[in-house]
Amino acid sequence: MIELPEAIVIAQQITETLSGKRIARAVANTSPHKFAWYTGDPAEYNDRLAGKVIGEGIGVAGNIEFKAGDMILAISAPIRYHTQGEKRPKKHQLLLEFEDETAISSSAQMWGGFFCFPAGEKGGFPDYDIAKTRPSPLTDTFDRTYFNTLFDDNTPDLSAKAFLATEQRIPGLGNGVLQDILWTARIHPKRKMSELSEQEIDAMYDAVKHVLATMTAQGGRDTERDLFGHPGGYKTILSKYTVGTSCPACSTTIEKKSYLGGSIYYCMRCQKL
Numbered sequence: 001m002i003e004l005p006e007a008i009v010i011a012q013q014i015t016e017t018l019s020g021k022r023i024a025r026a027v028a029n030t031s032p033h034k035f036a037w038y039t040g041d042p043a044e045y046n047d048r049l050a051g052k053v054i055g056e057g058i059g060v061a062g063n064i065e066f067k068a069g070d071m072i073l074a075i076s077a078p079i080r081y082h083t084q085g086e087k088r089p090k091k092h093q094l095l096l097e098f099e100d101e102t103a104i105s106s107s108a109q110m111w112g113g114f115f116c117f118p119a120g121e122k123g124g125f126p127d128y129d130i131a132k133t134r135p136s137p138l139t140d141t142f143d144r145t146y147f148n149t150l151f152d153d154n155t156p157d158l159s160a161k162a163f164l165a166t167e168q169r170i171p172g173l174g175n176g177v178l179q180d181i182l183w184t185a186r187i188h189p190k191r192k193m194s195e196l197s198e199q200e201i202d203a204m205y206d207a208v209k210h211v212l213a214t215m216t217a218q219g220g221r222d223t224e225r226d227l228f229g230h231p232g233g234y235k236t237i238l239s240k241y242t243v244g245t246s247c248p249a250c251s252t253t254i255e256k257k258s259y260l261g262g263s264i265y266y267c268m269r270c271q272k273l
């Protein structure tokens with residue numbers, strides 16, 4: 001699965017590198033994966049895609065979406081580019097070979113969607129279709145007034161992590177980007193929303209806008225890889241790379257714990273419980 005900054009970065013690279021390439025053949029589901037989803041029968045992907053020309057890519061929440069002729073591909077797993085003659089990975093859930101003998105492949109991590117449907121139609125997958133209807137936090141439509149509409153009767157009981165990174169409330173904001181957002185806002189991931197002051201909610205909103213924009217502008221996070229297999233330029237403050245090192249704000253050791261189906265990282269001093 002991927003998150004918003006990397007979806008946008010890879011979609012831009014697809015526009016720059018792949019647009020105009022014609023698909024020679026498409027191979028889907030050769031390495032069956034329990035949590036890989038397709039539109040209909042993956043055996044039909046070659047019929048749907050062969051001969052189609054790649055168009056522009058866009059990042060939609062945690063999906064890389066791009067045109068292939070009259071079809072749309074929406075992929076929520078990392079995509080890797082392969083040059084002429086370069087070895088293709090043995091296992092993958094989708095491989096597109098182009099007429100110029102370059103290719104792209106995509107492999108599900110924990111899970112992944114590899115949707116392929118006619119342009120103008122819905123993807124047919126609830127999470128993806130919902131994500132399409134909600135404003136991206138990188139746009140002006142996602143302003144403080146809109147952020148306030150995300151609060152409802154259930155919000156006070158939620159933790160900060162549950163509020164920001166579950167239920168597709170903010171599509172593309174997952175457990176990865178969450179860590180630096182909450183550190184920037186100085187909020188512990190387990191804090192109850194009902195305990196947050198008005199200033200802390202302000203800081204949370206500002207961090208959502210600012211941190212996601214910075215991660216995207218810097219080419220995604222250093223923990224993730226782009227279309228060419230290169231790590232992103234954004235240096236994560238809280239991640240697998242920094243756990244056990246000193247917090248850049250106060251020098252307290254950065255900690256890691258499991259919480260709500262994923263690892264959380266935090267500084268106990270900057271993000272008090």
Ligand SMILES: [Zn+2]
Nearest residue numbers: 247250267270
């Ligand atoms: Zn700190």
